[in-house]
Amino acid sequence: MQISAGKLWSLRRLSDSRGFFTMIAVDQRPGVEQLVADRHGSPDWREIGRIKRLLIEELSPHASAMLLDPQYAYPFASQSVDPSRGLLITLEQFACEEGPGGRKTLIYPGWSVAKIKRLGADGVKLMLWYRPDAAPDVLAHQHALVEQVGRECREHDIAFLLEPLVYPLGGSAAGDSYHEDADKRPEMVLATVEEFRKERYGIDIFKLETPIAAKAIVDPDDGSAEAAQTQEWFDRIDAMLDRPWVMLSAGAAMEPFRRILTYAFRAGASGYLAGRAIWWPAALEYPDWDAFRTRVREHGLPYVSLVQSLLAQHGRPWMSKPAFSGSPEMAHAGPEFLQNYQG
Numbered sequence: 001m002q003i004s005a006g007k008l009w010s011l012r013r014l015s016d017s018r019g020f021f022t023m024i025a026v027d028q029r030p031g032v033e034q035l036v037a038d039r040h041g042s043p044d045w046r047e048i049g050r051i052k053r054l055l056i057e058e059l060s061p062h063a064s065a066m067l068l069d070p071q072y073a074y075p076f077a078s079q080s081v082d083p084s085r086g087l088l089i090t091l092e093q094f095a096c097e098e099g100p101g102g103r104k105t106l107i108y109p110g111w112s113v114a115k116i117k118r119l120g121a122d123g124v125k126l127m128l129w130y131r132p133d134a135a136p137d138v139l140a141h142q143h144a145l146v147e148q149v150g151r152e153c154r155e156h157d158i159a160f161l162l163e164p165l166v167y168p169l170g171g172s173a174a175g176d177s178y179h180e181d182a183d184k185r186p187e188m189v190l191a192t193v194e195e196f197r198k199e200r201y202g203i204d205i206f207k208l209e210t211p212i213a214a215k216a217i218v219d220p221d222d223g224s225a226e227a228a229q230t231q232e233w234f235d236r237i238d239a240m241l242d243r244p245w246v247m248l249s250a251g252a253a254m255e256p257f258r259r260i261l262t263y264a265f266r267a268g269a270s271g272y273l274a275g276r277a278i279w280w281p282a283a284l285e286y287p288d289w290d291a292f293r294t295r296v297r298e299h300g301l302p303y304v305s306l307v308q309s310l311l312a313q314h315g316r317p318w319m320s321k322p323a324f325s326g327s328p329e330m331a332h333a334g335p336e337f338l339q340n341y342q343g
Helices: 003-012 030-040 045-062 073-082 113-118 134-157 186-196 225-240 252-265 275-285 289-314
Strands: 022-025 065-068 088-092 090-097 100-106 122-131 161-165 204-208 245-250 271-274
Touching: 003 088, 003 100, 003 113, 003 122, 003 161, 022 045, 022 245, 022 289, 030 045, 030 275, 045 065, 045 073, 045 186, 045 275, 045 289, 065 073, 090 122, 100 134, 113 122, 113 134, 113 225, 122 134, 186 204, 186 225, 225 252, 245 252, 252 271, 252 289, 271 275, 271 289, 275 289
Parallel strands: 022 065, 022 271, 065 088, 088 122, 122 161, 161 204, 204 245, 245 271
Antiparallel strands: 090 100
């Protein structure tokens, strides 16, 4: 498969030299805001930014790319990002429009793919509230939004990473941190993949949640029928996708997330984009900054090494996915490049 020059560069920048995505997210907003509010008396943006700066300083040397939000992390701590690493920037605001028929994702006011490209990022991340059984008007809004972002990412030649999340109907999204829907069914996750794998959406990397609730994930090596069935769900996801997919942690604890990653990597996932599973226990040391930093180093970094070892053992590099036939070629390479490059 041929891939545009900009998107090829994006995928190379976001992955490591082996073609694995070992990406770390520090774009979480409501949970960090609440942590600061609880312990500082108010959600002071300088304190939130300082938390994110510490995480960036400690974790970016151990990641192929970092995911930053444009509200706190990038404006406060951009100079702490290792420029040898890839950079993803969040497009959506966490708050959404919620009604009885479901949630509609909203973009930060005044924010855009063009601005993300202009600041030098390598990829655009869109978190999408999505249930296949949502109301028709909600689904129409969500589909149109993803198509719009896909068009703009093609126009600006930058990688598009989509993060669809199942959510409980009838809840309140205002200001809430994301919590996995305990009642989600594997079919919901697979139906979501089935929809957004369509070419019209223009997605380059899928950031997916586990089809089985994290707390219910059994050890992949226990030899049980349940483990075999769980592996089958992950295998079905991989069989549906011809391009890279990575796992999100969704706040899962370290051991459940290790189990999730083992299933995903064995199925063919190309990496992870995780945050809270790596650093949330350390963040709970706030406002003791020394203890915070020490816990990241003594607990977060060994965990990163563990999951990267699993990835090296079982994962599949992005360029080996069927869409690229093992050797992606840049579109219009050669003498026709100057005339035909769309930039």
